[in-house]
Amino acid sequence: xxxxxxxxxxxxxxxxAHLSNSGESIIYKNKDGEMLTHSAVWFEGEKSVIVGTEAxxxxxxxxxxEIFIEFKRDMGDAxxxxxxxxxxxxxxxxxxxxxxxxxxxxEANNGLIDAVIITIPANFSDEARVNTINAAKEAGFxxxxxxxxxxxxxxxxxxxxxxxxxxxxxxxxxxxxxxTFDATILDVDGDxxxxxxxxxxxxxxxxxxxxxxxxxxxxxxxxxxxxEFLGKETMSNIQLTRWDVEQIKVTLSSRERVSVPLxxxxxxxxAEITRDEFNEAISTLITQAELAVDTAxxxxxxxxxxxxxxxxxxxxxxxxxxxxxxxxxxxxxxISRDPVGSVALGACMYAAIRNKSKLSGAQTIAVxxxxxxxxxxHFFGTTFCDRYSGKIMVETIIAKDRPLPCTESKSFSRGIDxxxxxxxxxxxxxxxxxxxxFVDIIWTDYLKDLPLVKEDTEVxxxxxxxxxxxxxxxxxxxxxxxxxxxxLDKKPPSKSQKLSDGxxxxxxxxx
Amino acid sequence: MEFxxxxxxxxxIIGIFKKLFSENSNSSSSGNGxxxxxxxxxxxxxxxxxxxIQVMRGPKKDLRAISIEGRGLLPVGRTMEIQFVTWxxxxxxxxxxxxxxxxxxxFQHHEMPTFQNVQDAGSLSPNQGFRDWVEVGVAxxxxxxxxxxxxxxxxxxxxxxxxxxxxxxxxxxxxxxHIRVSVEExxxxxWKDKRLEALTLSLHLGIAxxxxxxxxxxxxxxxxKSWLKKQIEHLDEKDQITAKERLNTALTTAVDEAxxxxxxxxxxxxxxxxxxxxxxxxxxxxxxxxxMAADGVIHxxxxxxxxxIGDLLGISPQELQGLTDKHTPAAKTQGKxxxxxxxxxxxxxxxxxxxxxxxxxxxxFSRYNSMLTTERDPIKRKRYQDCIEAVARLRKKYG
Numbered sequence: 001x002x003x004x005x006x007x008x009x010x011x012x013x014x015x016x017a018h019l020s021n022s023g024e025s026i027i028y029k030n031k032d033g034e035m036l037t038h039s040a041v042w043f044e045g046e047k048s049v050i051v052g053t054e055a056x057x058x059x060x061x062x063x064x065x066e067i068f069i070e071f072k073r074d075m076g077d078a079x080x081x082x083x084x085x086x087x088x089x090x091x092x093x094x095x096x097x098x099x100x101x102x103x104x105x106x107e108a109n110n111g112l113i114d115a116v117i118i119t120i121p122a123n124f125s126d127e128a129r130v131n132t133i134n135a136a137k138e139a140g141f142x143x144x145x146x147x148x149x150x151x152x153x154x155x156x157x158x159x160x161x162x163x164x165x166x167x168x169x170x171x172x173x174x175x176x177x178x179x180t181f182d183a184t185i186l187d188v189d190g191d192x193x194x195x196x197x198x199x200x201x202x203x204x205x206x207x208x209x210x211x212x213x214x215x216x217x218x219x220x221x222x223x224x225x226x227x228e229f230l231g232k233e234t235m236s237n238i239q240l241t242r243w244d245v246e247q248i249k250v251t252l253s254s255r256e257r258v259s260v261p262l263x264x265x266x267x268x269x270x271a272e273i274t275r276d277e278f279n280e281a282i283s284t285l286i287t288q289a290e291l292a293v294d295t296a297x298x299x300x301x302x303x304x305x306x307x308x309x310x311x312x313x314x315x316x317x318x319x320x321x322x323x324x325x326x327x328x329x330x331x332x333x334x335i336s337r338d339p340v341g342s343v344a345l346g347a348c349m350y351a352a353i354r355n356k357s358k359l360s361g362a363q364t365i366a367v368x369x370x371x372x373x374x375x376x377x378h379f380f381g382t383t384f385c386d387r388y389s390g391k392i393m394v395e396t397i398i399a400k401d402r403p404l405p406c407t408e409s410k411s412f413s414r415g416i417d418x419x420x421x422x423x424x425x426x427x428x429x430x431x432x433x434x435x436x437x438f439v440d441i442i443w444t445d446y447l448k449d450l451p452l453v454k455e456d457t458e459v460x461x462x463x464x465x466x467x468x469x470x471x472x473x474x475x476x477x478x479x480x481x482x483x484x485x486x487x488l489d490k491k492p493p494s495k496s497q498k499l500s501d502g503x504x505x506x507x508x509x510x511x
Numbered sequence: 512m513e514f515x516x517x518x519x520x521x522x523x524i525i526g527i528f529k530k531l532f533s534e535n536s537n538s539s540s541s542g543n544g545x546x547x548x549x550x551x552x553x554x555x556x557x558x559x560x561x562x563x564i565q566v567m568r569g570p571k572k573d574l575r576a577i578s579i580e581g582r583g584l585l586p587v588g589r590t591m592e593i594q595f596v597t598w599x600x601x602x603x604x605x606x607x608x609x610x611x612x613x614x615x616x617x618f619q620h621h622e623m624p625t626f627q628n629v630q631d632a633g634s635l636s637p638n639q640g641f642r643d644w645v646e647v648g649v650a651x652x653x654x655x656x657x658x659x660x661x662x663x664x665x666x667x668x669x670x671x672x673x674x675x676x677x678x679x680x681x682x683x684x685x686x687x688x689h690i691r692v693s694v695e696e697x698x699x700x701x702w703k704d705k706r707l708e709a710l711t712l713s714l715h716l717g718i719a720x721x722x723x724x725x726x727x728x729x730x731x732x733x734x735x736k737s738w739l740k741k742q743i744e745h746l747d748e749k750d751q752i753t754a755k756e757r758l759n760t761a762l763t764t765a766v767d768e769a770x771x772x773x774x775x776x777x778x779x780x781x782x783x784x785x786x787x788x789x790x791x792x793x794x795x796x797x798x799x800x801x802x803m804a805a806d807g808v809i810h811x812x813x814x815x816x817x818x819x820i821g822d823l824l825g826i827s828p829q830e831l832q833g834l835t836d837k838h839t840p841a842a843k844t845q846g847k848x849x850x851x852x853x854x855x856x857x858x859x860x861x862x863x864x865x866x867x868x869x870x871x872x873x874x875x876f877s878r879y880n881s882m883l884t885t886e887r888d889p890i891k892r893k894r895y896q897d898c899i900e901a902v903a904r905l906r907k908k909y910g
Contacts, residue, residue, distance in 0.1 A: 079887055123884055199877075202884050203896060284903040291876045291906055298873060391790070430881030435833050440885040456616075 002114040002358040005106065006154065006347025009095060009118055009132065011072040011179025012206050012315065014039050015344035016102050018110070023359070023366020025158070025348040027341045031105040036340065039178075040069045041094045046085045049508045051101045060241035068094050069242070070207050073179050076128030092131040092138070097508070099139035114358050116143050117351040119343050121180040122150040122377060123200030123430055126442055126488065129469065146468035149350050151175055151343045152184030153374055155313035156193055157353075158346030161370070162337060166190050169308025170300075172293065174334060175343070176322055177314035179205040181289050183296040185307075191370040197401040198377065199296040200430075204288050206316045210245050212281040213273075217245070220271035221262055239263040252278050253318050279321040286325045293329070299401060310334040313342045375401045376465050382475075383425040383436055384412055393434050394427050397463045398471075407464040413456040414477065421448040422459065424475045424484060443473070447484040450477050556640045559583035561647065561669045561686035577690060579628075579648035579669050584640035586684060592674040593635045596682065597628045597648025601657050602689075603664040611665065612656040612699060626655055631674070647671075652692065659698035665690050697787040703746075707754055709788040710742055711761035713795035715779045716820055718762070720799045722769035723816045734805035735762075738798050776816075780823035792824035797834055804839035814855040832858040832875075836882070840894035853901040853908075868909045876902045 004019040005028070013036040016028045030037045032052060042055035043066045050058075059067050065084065071091035074080040082089045099118075107113060120132055129148060136143055152173040160167050167188040175182040181204040187194040218229030221238065240262065251258045257274045297303060310332050316322060317339045326334045338345065352359060352367045359367060381396040398408045414422060423446055427439040447459075458478040465471045470489040477483065561581045568576045579597050587593070598620070600608030613619050613626040620627040628648045648669050657663050666689050670682025697705055714735065721731040743754045768774035783792050799820055803813045814835075821831040835858075844851035854861045857875050859868065879902065883895040 077887060125884060199880075200884075201880055201899075283907065284900055287903040287906045288876075288899060291873060291903065292880070295873050295877050428885070430884045431877045433878075433881065437837055438833070438882050438885065453616075 001360050001363075002355070003106075003110055003112065004115045004348060004351045004355060004358065004363075005113055005117075006344050006349070006351050007099070007102070007116065007118045008151065008154070008341075008344035008347060009072070009099065009120075009135075010039055010177055010343075011070050012039055013037060013178060013340075014098050014102060015341055016106060017341065017344040017348035018106070019348055019352050019359075019363060021360070021362060023352070023363035025161070025345040025352075027344060028106060030102060037098065037102055038069075039072065039095075039098055040067070041071075041097050042067045043084050047508055049097055051098055057241070057243045059243065070179060071095065073203065073207075075131045076125045078127070090131075092135040095132070095135040096138035099136055099141065103140055113141065115351045115355040116141055117147055117149050117154075117347045117354065118143075119151040119154045119347045120148050121177075121200050121202070122152055122182045122184060122198035123180075123202060124150075124377070125440060126378075126428055144468075146354065148469065149347055150182070150184070150195075150198060150374065150377070151177065151180075152182040152198060152313065153193075153195055153372065154344075154346030154350055155311065155342045156184065156186045156188070156195070156346065157349045157370070157372060158313075158342045159311040159335070159337065160188055160191075160193055161346070161349050167308075170196070170302060170306055172296070172307050172310045172330075173313060174289070174293070174310055174317065174326060175313040176289060176316035177205050177343075178316070179203075179207050181205060181292060181314075183289070183293040185296050185300045185302065191368055192373075193371065194373045194403070195375045196302075197296050197299040197375065199292045199299065201288055201292050204285060204292075205314075206246075206249075208285050209249060209282050209316060209319065210242065212285065213245055213249055213278060216273060216277060216281045217248075217260060217262070217271060220260070220273065221264075221269075224262070224269050224271060225264060225266070248273065249278075249319070253320055275320070282319070282321065286322060289322075290325065290329050293326075304330040304332065307332060311342075312336040312339045315340045374404050374467070376404065376406065377469075378428045378430060379432055380463055380465070380471065381427045381429070381439070382410075382412075382461050383423075383427060383441075392436055394429075394436055394439055395434075396432055397461055398465055399432070400430070402465070405464065405466045407462065409460055409462040412459045412461060414450070414453065414459050420450045420452055421446045422450070422475075422477075424461075426463075426473055426486075426488070443486055443488060445484060445486070447475050447477060447482065450482060451480050453479065556584040556642060557582075559585060559640065559671070559684050559686055561667065561688050562644065563665075563667045563688050563690035565652070565690065565692065575652040577650040577652055577665075577667070577692070578646050579650070579667050579688075580644040581647040581669060581686065582641040582644050584638070585635055585671055587635055587637055587639075590634060590636045593632045593671055593683075594674050595630045595632055595647040595669055595671055597630075597650070597667060597669045599626050599650065599655075599668070600666045601663055602666045603662075604658065608666060609658045609700075613651070613654050614656070615651060615654045618651055618654065626650055632671070656696065657694050657698050658700040660694045660696060660701065663692050663694050665692055702788070703750060705786060705788050707757055709783060709786045709791040709794070710739065710754070711758060712779050712783045712786070713791070713798050714739065714758060714761050715765045715768075715774060716776060716783075716795050717798045717802045718765040718769050719774050719776050719779075720802045720813060720816055720820070721805075722766075722774075723812050724810050727766065727769070728806045730805040730807075731802050734801050735798065738801055742794075776820060777823055780820060784823075784825055792826060793830065796821055796824055796826050796831065797838070800834045800838045803835075804842040807841070808843045809839060809851055811851050811855060814851055818855075818858075828858050828860070832878075836891075836894070840888070840891040844897075853905050856901050857898050857905070859905060865909060869906075872902055872906050872909060876906075 001021055006017045008015045015036050017025050018028045020026050027035050029035055037052045038056035040055035042050040042058050042062055044050050055067060056069060059069050071094045074091040080091055118132060118136055120129060132148060152175045155173050155175055171186050171188055173184040181201040182198055184198040185196045187196055221229045248258050248260060252275050257272055260271045260273055262269045262271055310326055312334050317336060323334055353370050356364060376398055379396050379400045380398045381394045383392055383394055386393045395410060397410055398406060425441050426443040428442050429439040433439050460476045460478055462474045463471055470487060473486050475484045559581060560583050561579055563577050563579050566576050566578045568574045599611040601611055602608050610625045612624050618626055618628055628650060630648060666687055668685060668687045670685035672682040717735045721727050739758055743751055746754060765774060783795050799817055803809055803817055844856055859871055863871060879895050879898045883892060886892050886895060
């Protein structure tokens, strides 16, 4: 039997699901017997690293430069580098450590993994996607460039697979995870799952709920002591860790109030936090989620009444006011079926769909004839010089939410004043932008040695985006027939672009 | 090296000109109206001469053109393929002539953007010529640029040459004529003046912004100086001296007016809006935005003035918001003068009807959310995150 797995590499927690003999997707417990592995890394010694719950508990206790959490938020940001024992570590290196631990534990008990799919937020940038693939490769996974799926898409596959009745209609996946929020609208007809649109908020998750709770505790602290709450520093003064804050949040999900002990110089004080206070503190965050849902509905040209259902994914949906806000906002009672595991479980199903040739007979029957059609995650465009204003501007070539695969072309002109070469830049943005200051330039080159012209000639720009998220771009000077092509895929970096300066995660022992 | 240009409209216009004028050139190159002069037919043609007349062309007869017509004997010693080459000079201010430019490549000299039109006239034998006026050249008037605007005295030249001649303008015979045309478009020699005028107007608006809080801070003065310096650094030394003198005078005037509260931003903005200089209004608003953030704090009164100036200049709210996002991320939005309202921070018009306001809030949210995803600069990220939170508060406020 082939080992088919799906991994939800989350901001707060990481989960692994595997396909059972009968074709069912099941969460696989980590080496500590837990369903989820906290996405936390603690460098206990120069070459010794602790990953998971123990590391998470040490946040705020261990030295700041030896413990790292929530690094997924910085994936793809080349400027984020942490110095640990003299070596440079980037967010993807920390992710690689997490992935290595769960891979080693799974393979030690089950043999080599045959196929894996890793989930990412729907609005992850191209660099962050590449970094995720690279982290998995660093962690020893043998995977292709088609090993990623968007988290809400994975959750949709899970809900479609586990539904007691055949789904038909438009559904919203409300994915409120540890670090990001995604609102995805799907058109489901039994085994056919078509993503219509995804709207992600990069900095909206459980971490932000925790920050609001810390702010609330700070207000209570000030009220009790008359002293100003100084944030993280005071947190350690009152001996409250991030782990404790998370536990308070979890408790508030089931109880109306929590008494929080604040250990100060004057002894232990008790601050009472009520659920109402917490709800008020997080209300602007929930409003952001509502705005994302509304924008997704706008993008899909739908209204709330057109939705057949709302499915919840992500641990933050366990906060009661989150689910209540959906019902109040959309007038639909959301369905919550294993929201913490749904993304990993769906990713495992997706891995099975993509690797049907590796499945056993029973697994093939269980997986069925499911088909998933995703959409382009961003707007992709090119820069050009607007002749009338003289400004450099951005023109969209492929819009966001185009069904995959897709190909789009646009024609531009090359004039007498432009010499024998043209500069070509490929841009990426989450909304349609015309100002180059507000887009990511993901590739730039020159189409050179062009014949000089005496009148405007056509330059044709064509982008093709395939189902694996690989984009092929061609820039053709029609007059001369000369062209420039580039394939933007998720290949690992060359040796000169190694992930980290001198860091090789194989040199580190995972405790 | 340049960026590719997106000018489908321009291609369309050029296409129309090409078509229209090539149709005309065909009529003359076919030898229409050509006759033989001499004893054989008892008719003797006069010497070759040309004239210029203003005509309207195009399917709707709405494109202004100057038709160069020729008549008379075309003296050649043998049969040859000939062509007519037409060019022009503006002799209004300089009897030696100043160049006339053309924006359509097909009507340009092969090395310069000056007007030149070449028309094939087919085969010509000795003693042949045009008995009646025949078009030998044409100039697309609306595509021509003269040294200055107003009534211009234009001298046209038209030479006939053999097609194999090494130089187009070394003709076997030629003529010249004058025509007076009325030009509304700013002349290329007027641009320096117009640019300087736009800069002084921008300076006035910048000073108005600097004085809105009643104090012309050193940082604001430095921001204006730096911006102006950048605007004139491409000028040659002599022009820079002229520009500095004029801008210094304008600065003194504007500061005095601002102190006396007689600086009228409405009149200044209207003049800028009429300026033929590309992006003059946008550039002026950019200066105002830079001045607004120069002291590190954006006061509500400054943001209100910026939006008022933006309105007067006809800059769209999106462009204005783009400018503030670009130039003010490090500035605080809270100071002695009070806190910037969420509406002012993200550019939401509080007078919008509720449904429109809700739609606008979603649009603004989507924009900042996208910008936050692509931005790497932590200062800008912080600003965009603040804006997203402001949008969430507005959403709660507007329902």
